[in-house]
Amino acid sequence: xxxxxxxxxxxxxxxxxxxxxxxxxxxxxxxxxxxxxxxxxxxxxxxxxxxxxxxxxxxxxxxxxxxxxxxxxxxxxxxxxxxxxxxxxxxxxxxxxxxxxxxxxxxxxxxxxxxxxxxxxxxxxxxxxxxxxxxxxxxxxxxxxxxxxxxxxxxxxxxxxxxxxxxxxxxxxxxxxxxxxxxxxxxxxxxxxxxxxxxxxxxxxxxxxxxxxxxxxxxxxxxxxxxxxxxxxxxxxxxxxxxxxxxxxxxxxxxxxxxxxxxxxxxxxxxxxxxxxxxxxxxxxxxxxxxxxxxxxxxxxxxxxxxxxxxxxxxxxxxxxxxxx
Amino acid sequence: xxxxxxxxxxxxxxxxxxxxxxxxxxxxxxxxxxxxxxxxxxxxxxxxxxxxxxxxxxxxxxxxxxxxxxxxxxxxxxxxxxxxxxxxxxxxxxxxxxxxxxxxxxxxxxxxxxxxxxxxxxxxxxxxxxxxxxxxxxxxxxxxxxxxxxxxxxxxxxxxxxxxxxxxxxxxxxxxxxxxxxxxxxxxxxxxxxxxxxxxxxxxxxxxxxxxxxxxxxxxxxxxxxxxxxxxxxxxxxxxxxxxxxxxxxxxxxxxxxxxxxxxxxxxxxxxxxxxxxxxxxxxxxxxxxxxxxxxxxxxxxxxxxxxxxxxxxxxxxxxxxxxx
Numbered sequence: 330x331x332x333x334x335x336x337x338x339x340x341x342x343x344x345x346x347x348x349x350x351x352x353x354x355x356x357x358x359x360x361x362x363x364x365x366x367x368x369x370x371x372x373x374x375x376x377x378x379x380x381x382x383x384x385x386x387x388x389x390x391x392x393x394x395x396x397x398x399x400x401x402x403x404x405x406x407x408x409x410x411x412x413x414x415x416x417x418x419x420x421x422x423x424x425x426x427x428x429x430x431x432x433x434x435x436x437x438x439x440x441x442x443x444x445x446x447x448x449x450x451x452x453x454x455x456x457x458x459x460x461x462x463x464x465x466x467x468x469x470x471x472x473x474x475x476x477x478x479x480x481x482x483x484x485x486x487x488x489x490x491x492x493x494x495x496x497x498x499x500x501x502x503x504x505x506x507x508x509x510x511x512x513x514x515x516x517x518x519x520x521x522x523x524x525x526x527x528x529x530x531x532x533x534x535x536x537x538x539x540x541x542x543x544x545x546x547x548x549x550x551x552x553x554x555x556x557x558x559x560x561x562x563x564x565x566x567x568x569x570x571x572x573x574x575x576x577x578x579x580x581x582x583x584x585x586x587x588x589x590x591x592x593x594x595x596x597x598x599x600x601x602x603x604x605x606x607x608x609x610x611x612x613x614x615x616x617x618x619x620x621x622x623x624x625x626x627x628x629x630x631x632x633x634x635x636x637x638x639x640x641x642x643x644x645x646x647x648x649x650x651x652x653x654x
Numbered sequence: 655x656x657x658x659x660x661x662x663x664x665x666x667x668x669x670x671x672x673x674x675x676x677x678x679x680x681x682x683x684x685x686x687x688x689x690x691x692x693x694x695x696x697x698x699x700x701x702x703x704x705x706x707x708x709x710x711x712x713x714x715x716x717x718x719x720x721x722x723x724x725x726x727x728x729x730x731x732x733x734x735x736x737x738x739x740x741x742x743x744x745x746x747x748x749x750x751x752x753x754x755x756x757x758x759x760x761x762x763x764x765x766x767x768x769x770x771x772x773x774x775x776x777x778x779x780x781x782x783x784x785x786x787x788x789x790x791x792x793x794x795x796x797x798x799x800x801x802x803x804x805x806x807x808x809x810x811x812x813x814x815x816x817x818x819x820x821x822x823x824x825x826x827x828x829x830x831x832x833x834x835x836x837x838x839x840x841x842x843x844x845x846x847x848x849x850x851x852x853x854x855x856x857x858x859x860x861x862x863x864x865x866x867x868x869x870x871x872x873x874x875x876x877x878x879x880x881x882x883x884x885x886x887x888x889x890x891x892x893x894x895x896x897x898x899x900x901x902x903x904x905x906x907x908x909x910x911x912x913x914x915x916x917x918x919x920x921x922x923x924x925x926x927x928x929x930x931x932x933x934x935x936x937x938x939x940x941x942x943x944x945x946x947x948x949x950x951x952x953x954x955x956x957x958x959x960x961x962x963x964x965x966x967x968x969x970x971x972x973x974x975x976x977x978x979x
Binding site for chain 2: 421467509566
């Protein structure tokens with residue numbers, strides 16, 4: 330696996346075009362054939378693959394045109410879950426929160442078909458994208474398992490099976506999103522570490538976990554124990570304040586360096602991105618740095634997303650050039 | 655023995671009913687409606703939530719906090735000295751709040767929640783209990799770029815919010831609830847908390863309720879009995895057995911807020927479980943001093959489940975009363 334220095338990538342989701350959102354609503358109201366939605370999702374995925382190639386990103390994602398919520402997408406397809414209803418996460422953002430009502434498990438591969446479809450469209454690597462067991466458990470109601478630990482570990486085994494299937498299908502990068510991992514840092518971090526070990530056990534693929542929001546300093550340096558190659562983090566959101574934390578002890582994993590605020594409308598400038606990378610280089614060695622947005626971009630418009638990513642790629646080029654000279 | 659709630663209520667109904675509040679916020683963001691239009695929708699939803707609580711058998715209700723972005727922004731934006739920053743996790747939940755940042759002297763200028771309280775009081779068939787986020791919790795969940803000293807920051811907030819409590823009492827609130835879950839994550843700051851609570855309630859002519867949820871108060875009991883409050887609300891779900899155990903250690907001299915239904919899980923309690931908790935509490939508090947409620951605000955649940963929880967609460971309290979009669 331060779332990637333350039335400061336390889337550029339994204340966290341997973343891209344905005345869905347309005348006609349796709351419309352189609353999803355119609356299918357929910359049974360006014361459209363799901364097969365037609367599926368066709369539109371494939372077209373939108375192909376469009377995002379082309380856009381990423383045009384932007385010259387190094388490691389691609391499928392853009393998650395076919396996913397609603399990152400937990401419900403998995404819960405909907407697995408045994409043991411039902412959707413309890415809509416719950417607010419912040420502002421006017423709501424998500425369909427699943428409830429665990431019976432033993433959880435995987436009936437069939439969950440993401441492999443979409444991975445294969447996306448990878449078939451490009452010669453650049455496409456990441457396999459999974460939601461981690463701790464986050465699936467934490468973002469669901471647990472009506473069934475006596476303890477969170479039992480639920481998390483059962484889910485870890487299911488997600489591991491999925492990761493193995495992705496690898497067999499050719500995935501060389503597998504990302505396991507764990508945005509909820511620091512919900513109970515004191516009580517539960519060992520459990521999160523144990524679960525990640527189960528998920529990535531025996532994989533040869535390059536593994537990434539994405540962690541966002543919350544107090545990252547509270548799980549540092551413990552998070553360096555997570556059994557992954559790279560931890561992808563939101564740095565821009567808080568103007569790189571986390572770099573202070575990563576000075577000591579040193580950041581020993583690769584970092585997915587979030588250089589774009591995923592929740593602001595404004596496009597960062599290339600120079601702003603370059604500056605963020607330069608500041609990071611004072612703390613984390615060059616070979617360990619991958620460049621990425623803070624978070625999935627699905628809440629941005631397509632125009633905002635493209636403008637932000639263009640700056641990210643240009644900003645990265647500025648630094649690459651400086652380092653080459 | 656009385657049924658009450660701890661604060662928030664789901665703002666949107668379950669699909670397929672349209673989430674009018676949610677879509678109105680979107681319309682406001684797109685510039686399609688005015689802030690006054692949104693306010694009207696919020697009033698209608700508040701009205702509906704007041705009615706719903708009463709119909710379900712809740713005797714002392716809240717306005718459901720329909721207009722609260724979150725427990726911090728709602729107050730911080732009404733005080734001087736704050737700006738509002740990025741998203742942070744709200745305790746060990748999957749809910750996020752925008753973090754207030756103190757950048758100047760924190761002072762109270764004008765009533766923040768009084769108009770909303772007055773609206774609810776005028777539209778409710780049942781007594782309305784206004785809820786205010788406590789100064790200690792507001793401080794520990796904010797970033798302090800001004801005082802750079804927790805003691806000074808908390809005390810400034812206590813003085814500012816004291817004026818809010820006075821204004822609520824003057825507007826006719828006979829009971830006021832202050833939420834301080836933050837104490838349970840910063841137990842080491844007990845002496846400061848005690849001073850802040852005294853300053854907060856100074857001269858406030860209303861019955862005083864202090865709610866401590868998301869954990870147990872082991873280590874703070876019986877010290878909390880010295881606080882100048884009338885009602886102490888405790889979480890017997892997250893606090894589990896430890897809150898029951900500590901009540902044995904010293905005679906309970908206040909009225910008790912008995913948070914017995916899990917406000918954060920869809921698993922449904924039975925009326926008998928609620929009745930049993932009421933009977934158990936009767937060992938420590940005479941039934942007339944018992945305020946039975948969910949463990950926290952109900953916005954962690956889908957609307958349908960929140961309704962069912964309140965129905966169960968009312969049925970359980972009825973059963974306990976019949977048993978006692």
